[in-house]
Amino acid sequence: MQEVLLDLISIFSNISIVLASIGLIIATSSFISGLQLVKAASRIEGRIHKFNGIATIAIYAVLFILSIVDHGFRLWPIIGWLSGLSIVLLKLKIVRGRKKRARKYISWMGACLVLIWLYIVYIHIPL
């Protein structure tokens, strides 16, 4: 147990993993509030979802920039980051659009974003 705790503490010596962890925490909160919003419109849930959404996009952008600063312009990582960003933008478009048929996929897209954050945390854990 003590070893695991020490491992957890030592991991946070890196700014990228700290940001990625905060991103996953906020993304989880955003996902739950989003699910509540799908069930029934609520002012509080709407506020939580919007605030968390903006915060996660900002952290995502910072991590994207840090990745380019640390590793330079490499094709596959950039494609990966842009793919994640395209899912965020698509979700925003569906939320703001009026097509009701597309809205039923929003929960799945939210789950996708949480999975993306899980992967971001995984790849940023220092070895």
Added chain:
Amino acid sequence: MIKKAVLALTLLVAFAFDAYGAELFVPDHHSTIQEALDQAAPGDTVTVKPGSYSENIVIKRPVTLRSANGPASTAINAAKKDEPVISINDATGVSIEGLSATGSEVAGIRLTRSSGVSLKGNQTTENLYGIALYDSSDNKIESNTADLNENYGIYLEKSHRNTVVKNSASSNGDRGIFISASDSNTVIGNTANLNTWNGIVLWSAKGNIIRGNKTLRNTYGLVLTESSGNTVDENTSLPNVFIILPILLIYLGILLYLVQKYALKFLYRS
């Protein structure tokens, strides 16, 4: 009586010097490392002072080649890219310590039909292979860094009873440590992370001990093909923290949601 004592003392001193061997310095005594090695007698030590050297070194005698200040300040770059930076051919008892070998399209350090060789604390990066052993047995490869090579970090072919301990073979273009048609080797406490393909591979290998190695974030961590009788234990491909941390963060996310919800409810009510 005194003459005899002086003679005995002289013989003793001469014997002691012979037993320890002479020390040759590059570039103080010799302009190139190869020149120093050609002049060295068996048992001698060639010490390389900090700097960048462009050579392809061939060692055939039992000598020690070491750097004065470690691999960070003593780099040997391949003068001919189609040859290894350091070749040890048909030799026994060679020792190489604390050197950096880079830029070869063959290998950083290559052993061919050699035994009793010790490679310690060397850095072999940006070669085709970092450290390669062919038909070489009973050698010790310890605490070397064989990262960022085009193919393999450490490669053993038809090489038996070698000890490979505490090396780093990470971020290589293909595999970290590749043991091919080699038996009874001991591979303990190595790190083979972030390799494009496999961390550690045993191919047609028998009776090897693979223990306490870390193989993280490779396509496959540890791969055994057509191999039998190997001892594989206490290796790590996914540490506990990789599972615990995401679960902990998701719990914190749920907690954050509840805090935000009740905080906003309280704000609206008040």
